[in-house]
Amino acid sequence: MIPSLNNKTLFATWGRFPGLRHGSQPRSRAPFLVSIRHFFSGAAVAALVAALACAGAYADESSKPVKAVATTTLLAGFVEEVGGRLVDVRALVPPGVDVHSFQTTPQDSIVMSQARLVVSNGAGLDDFLGSVIRGAAGPDAVHVVASDELPAASALDRSRLQGSGHTLEQHVTGPPDPHYWQNPLYVIHYVERIRDGLIQADGANADAYRVNAERFVQELRLLDQEISAILEAVPPKRRHLVTYHDAFGHFGARYGWKVSGLVSSDAADVTPATIITIMGQVQDQGLPAVFAEPQFRSQVMEQAAQDMGVQVGTIYSDALDRNVATYVEMMRFNAKSLVEHLR
Numbered sequence: 001m002i003p004s005l006n007n008k009t010l011f012a013t014w015g016r017f018p019g020l021r022h023g024s025q026p027r028s029r030a031p032f033l034v035s036i037r038h039f040f041s042g043a044a045v046a047a048l049v050a051a052l053a054c055a056g057a058y059a060d061e062s063s064k065p066v067k068a069v070a071t072t073t074l075l076a077g078f079v080e081e082v083g084g085r086l087v088d089v090r091a092l093v094p095p096g097v098d099v100h101s102f103q104t105t106p107q108d109s110i111v112m113s114q115a116r117l118v119v120s121n122g123a124g125l126d127d128f129l130g131s132v133i134r135g136a137a138g139p140d141a142v143h144v145v146a147s148d149e150l151p152a153a154s155a156l157d158r159s160r161l162q163g164s165g166h167t168l169e170q171h172v173t174g175p176p177d178p179h180y181w182q183n184p185l186y187v188i189h190y191v192e193r194i195r196d197g198l199i200q201a202d203g204a205n206a207d208a209y210r211v212n213a214e215r216f217v218q219e220l221r222l223l224d225q226e227i228s229a230i231l232e233a234v235p236p237k238r239r240h241l242v243t244y245h246d247a248f249g250h251f252g253a254r255y256g257w258k259v260s261g262l263v264s265s266d267a268a269d270v271t272p273a274t275i276i277t278i279m280g281q282v283q284d285q286g287l288p289a290v291f292a293e294p295q296f297r298s299q300v301m302e303q304a305a306q307d308m309g310v311q312v313g314t315i316y317s318d319a320l321d322r323n324v325a326t327y328v329e330m331m332r333f334n335a336k337s338l339v340e341h342l343r
């Protein structure tokens with residue numbers, strides 16, 4: 001028997017336009033999330049899927065897809081996983097384009113005005129969305145800030161750096177690391193928030209969203225284990241990811257790697273002194289490779305690497321492209337690339 005949930009009541013305190021109260025999501029929702037997660041775990045999910053399939057009432061497919069907008073292709077992919085054919089989602093930042101320096105266009109406002117669900121990352125990654133929302137979002141659109149309520153990166157940095165012989169000052173200073181998805185377990189949090197946003201926007205299909213979300217959560221748990229297993233091939237002393245763009249703090253914290261990045265985005269200046277410091281570490285540790293992202297190829301870093309006889313491997317942080325079409329493919333690619341260049 002599937003419990004009947006009154007979503008209108010449960011989500012009455014959610015932030016809605018134009019007030020944009022997402023920054024103050026009530027902590028009191030946490031017990032509800034826990035109970036749902038509990039209920040839909042393991043065997044309960046299998047039973048629910050079977051029951052829905054037998055009943056032939058998997059979803060209300062007669063209505064039009066819910067129009068959704070996400071800032072990045074990665075977030076749009078998460079919305080697709082949870083929404084399936086019930087949702088028509090667009091990413092504002094095109095594939096392969098840097099989200100940090102993205103400028104919105106008038107077309108984005110048109111897309112935004114039609115959206116019933118808007119998904120952003122938050123934590124300073126996609127602040128450009130604020131003005132588009134204020135100018136164009138409909139009064140009933142639901143805004144999900146996927147990283148809300150996740151622990152601040154600075155706290156993670158401190159625990160990660162404890163006992164490692166490094167200090168926060170040696171790290172790139174600047175805004176907190178918004179790249180939470182580099183830890184697949186944080187993506188579970190994203191998926192749960194997106195699921196709840198879709199249920200708020202389209203309660204008639206709540207059961208389908210719950211089933212889809214739980215299926216993807218299981219995939220994320222397996223992905224996390226798979227990455228850990230792949231990375232085992234890298235000797236512990238070489239578990240140091242050096243990148244141009246500082247986007248892998250959450251990855252490093254999850255898998256026990258040291259990470260060093262030169263800049264928080266391509267808009268930032270990188271100084272020769274920073275390059276010298278980090279490449280000095282690369283040399284001292286005998287690392288055979290540093291890594292760069294396709295949208296952040298840095299000539300300065302590539303020249304330094306070439307001069308030192310160090311390889312530059314490919315790694316993805318923020319943007320999908322034709323080589324990695326989904327988040328899961330991206331994370332798998334990254335793990336294999338690390339092994340290929342550092343083993």
Ligand SMILES: [Zn+2]
Binds near residue numbers: 100245264317318
């Ligand atoms: Zn980034």
